[in-house]
Amino acid sequence: MASPVEFWFEFASTYSYPTSQRIADEAKRVGRNVLWRPFLLGPIFKQQGWNDSPFNLYPAKGAYMYRDLERLCRNHDLPWRKPSSFPRNGLLAARVACAALNEPWMPEFARRVYRANFAHDENISKPDVILACLTGVAPDPEAALAAGADAKVCLRKHTERAVELGIFGAPSFLVNGELFWGDDRLAAALAWH
Amino acid sequence: MASPVEFWFEFASTYSYPTSQRIADEAKRVGRNVLWRPFLLGPIFKQQGWNDSPFNLYPAKGAYMYRDLERLCRNHDLPWRKPSSFPRNGLLAARVACAALNEPWMPEFARRVYRANFAHDENISKPDVILACLTGVAPDPEAALAAGADAKVCLRKHTERAVELGIFGAPSFLVNGELFWGDDRLAAALAWH
Numbered sequence: 001m002a003s004p005v006e007f008w009f010e011f012a013s014t015y016s017y018p019t020s021q022r023i024a025d026e027a028k029r030v031g032r033n034v035l036w037r038p039f040l041l042g043p044i045f046k047q048q049g050w051n052d053s054p055f056n057l058y059p060a061k062g063a064y065m066y067r068d069l070e071r072l073c074r075n076h077d078l079p080w081r082k083p084s085s086f087p088r089n090g091l092l093a094a095r096v097a098c099a100a101l102n103e104p105w106m107p108e109f110a111r112r113v114y115r116a117n118f119a120h121d122e123n124i125s126k127p128d129v130i131l132a133c134l135t136g137v138a139p140d141p142e143a144a145l146a147a148g149a150d151a152k153v154c155l156r157k158h159t160e161r162a163v164e165l166g167i168f169g170a171p172s173f174l175v176n177g178e179l180f181w182g183d184d185r186l187a188a189a190l191a192w193h
Numbered sequence: 194m195a196s197p198v199e200f201w202f203e204f205a206s207t208y209s210y211p212t213s214q215r216i217a218d219e220a221k222r223v224g225r226n227v228l229w230r231p232f233l234l235g236p237i238f239k240q241q242g243w244n245d246s247p248f249n250l251y252p253a254k255g256a257y258m259y260r261d262l263e264r265l266c267r268n269h270d271l272p273w274r275k276p277s278s279f280p281r282n283g284l285l286a287a288r289v290a291c292a293a294l295n296e297p298w299m300p301e302f303a304r305r306v307y308r309a310n311f312a313h314d315e316n317i318s319k320p321d322v323i324l325a326c327l328t329g330v331a332p333d334p335e336a337a338l339a340a341g342a343d344a345k346v347c348l349r350k351h352t353e354r355a356v357e358l359g360i361f362g363a364p365s366f367l368v369n370g371e372l373f374w375g376d377d378r379l380a381a382a383l384a385w386h
Contacts, residue, residue, distance in 0.1 A: 048251050058241050060361040064374055071381070168253040181257055184377045188264070 004033040005189055006174040008162055009110070010041040011090025011097075012053070013170040014065060015183040017080075017118040018072050020111050020171075023186060030190050032175075036107055038097040039158040040090070041170055048168070053087045069118075072183065079119040088117055089125035091155075096130055096148035098155045105137045109144075112137065197226040198382055199367040201355055202303070203234040204283025204290075205246070206363040207258060208376040210273075210311040211265050213304050213364075216379060223383050225368075229300055231290040232351040233283070234363055241361070246280045262311075265376065272312040281310055282318035284348075289323055289341035291348045298330045302337075305330065 007023055009016045027034045045053070055062035066082055073080035093113045100106040112133040116122040122129045127145060134141035162172070166179055173180040173189035180189040200216055202209045220227045238246070248255035259275055266273035286306045293299040305326040309315040315322045320338060327334035355365070359372055366373040366382035373382040 058361060060356075060359050063359055064361065064372060067372070068374075068378075163253075166253045166256055168251060168257065179257060179260070181261075182377075184375075185261075 002030065002032045002193070003176050004035050006035045006037050008037045008039055008165075008167055008170060008172040008174065010039060010170040011093045011110075011113055011117065011124060012087035013041065014055070014069050014086075014118065015072075016171040017114045018069075018076050018078055019183045019186055020114045021078055022076060024107055026186065027190060032190060034107070036097065036101070036110060037158060037162075038094040038110070038155065039162040039167070039170075040094060040155065043159055044163060044168060047163075056086070079115070081119055081121050083117060083121055085123070088123060090117075091125070092127065092130055092148060093124050093133075095151040095155050096134070096144060098158065099147035099151035100138070100144060101154070103138070103144075105139075108137050109133055195223065195225045195386065196369050197228050199228045199230050201230045201232055201358075201360055201363060201365040201367065203232060203363040204286045204303075204306055204310065204317060205280035206234065207248070207262050207279075207311065209364040210307045211262075211269050211271055212376045212379055213307045214271055215269060217300055219379065220383060225383060227300070229290070229294070229303060230351060230355075231287040231303070231348065232355040232360070232363075233287060233348065236352055237356060237361060240356075249279070272308070274312055274314050276310060276314050278316065281316060283310075284318070285320065285323055285341060286317050286326075288344040288348050289327070289337060291344035291351065292340035293331070293337060294347070296331070296337075298332075301330050302326055 005027055007019070009020060023034055045051075050057055055065050070080055097106055097110055100109065113124055113130070116129055116133055117124045124130065131141055131145050134144050138144040165174060167181075169181055171183055171186075173185065175189050175192040178192050180192070198220055200212070202213060216227055238244075243250055248258050263273055290299055290303055293302065306317055306323070309322055309326055310317045317323065324334055324338050327337050331337040358367060360374075362374055364376055364379075366378065368382050368385040371385050373385070
């Protein structure tokens with residue numbers, strides 16, 4: 001089997017949404033496993049001097065991104081609703097994902113969180129929204145949510161590792177030590193040997 | 194014939210280089226004309242508070258861009274040499290292109306300037322480099338170079354128009370009022386109706 005692709009994602013990231021919905025299927029098609037790697041962009045943006053998403057700091061870029069996402073989601077047949085608040089704090093969701101890193105249901109949980117944020121305009125920083133994303137997915141949703149509280153160190157380590165890898169945005173992909181950035185690089189990442 | 198695609202380019206822009214070398218052929222294949230639209234990113238970056246290329250301001254992004262360009266150019270079978278100075282001042286080249294906006298040889302001149310910058314590591318801010326790019330392309334290279342000096346207003350208007358269109362980076366494409374940004378959106382722009 002070809003080497004796995006590491007999928008580095010941040011739950012607040014708009015462009016990570018279409019990637020999250022299709023990476024498992026597309027990787028399977030080329031015989032690759034996906035290693036899901038939640039991290040936080042906030043601390044990385046802060047190191048660059050940004051206290052907000054660049055899509056808010058640079059309005060022309062932000063306006064373009066929303067239109068681009070509409071087009072992308074239409075092309076991929078994915079529902080899209082512009083979130084009424086952006087960026088939403090993905091800390092809780094990322095910790096829950098970190099705590100469930102080795103659970104077979106984690107990717108489905110992550111896909112649901114992305115749909116909550118970008119298809120249903122739900123506030124993913126709220127425990128009840130995260131609990132709803134876990135329900136029917138994790139065997140014990142309450143326990144999975146509670147486990148997130150203990151995953152601070154894991155998430156911090158992921159974010160530190162992202163910086164070491166030269167990651168500056170999401171989604172990013174790592175294949176055989178090669179870094180790719182952006183939803184539009186998914187195919188190139190999956191084809192890398 | 195399908196409506197034309199406006200190709201908004203800045204000579205300092207790394208990602209505009211692979212676009213510049215193939216847009217004419219790819220547009221022809223789908224029966225579209227290309228309208229070449231030189232502009233300057235510097236004033237737009239300044240409005241965003243940047244006094245340098247974001248690839249210099251944000252080193253992780255810059256390091257990734259150089260690697261990504263290597264891969265892209267290999268995929269498109271284009272020569273690539275990391276420029277020893279970046280970004281190079283494309284003001285003179287952009288003025289010459291503006292002055293030659295309606296000349297059939299302008300696209301070939303522009304392609305040569307990009308190759309000078311990103312395949313041959315030449316300093317495109319120098320008149321002799323621009324003259325070499327005009328030689329064998331423009332019927333009267335000296336006159337074409339001199340005409341650039343009178344194209345200040347044209348270039349300023351292009352840059353103002355770019356801002357009005359919501360352009361914040363290069364390459365950008367405009368098709369039927371729809372904006373696309375990035376070399377990786379060329380195919381989407383050419384397919385837009």
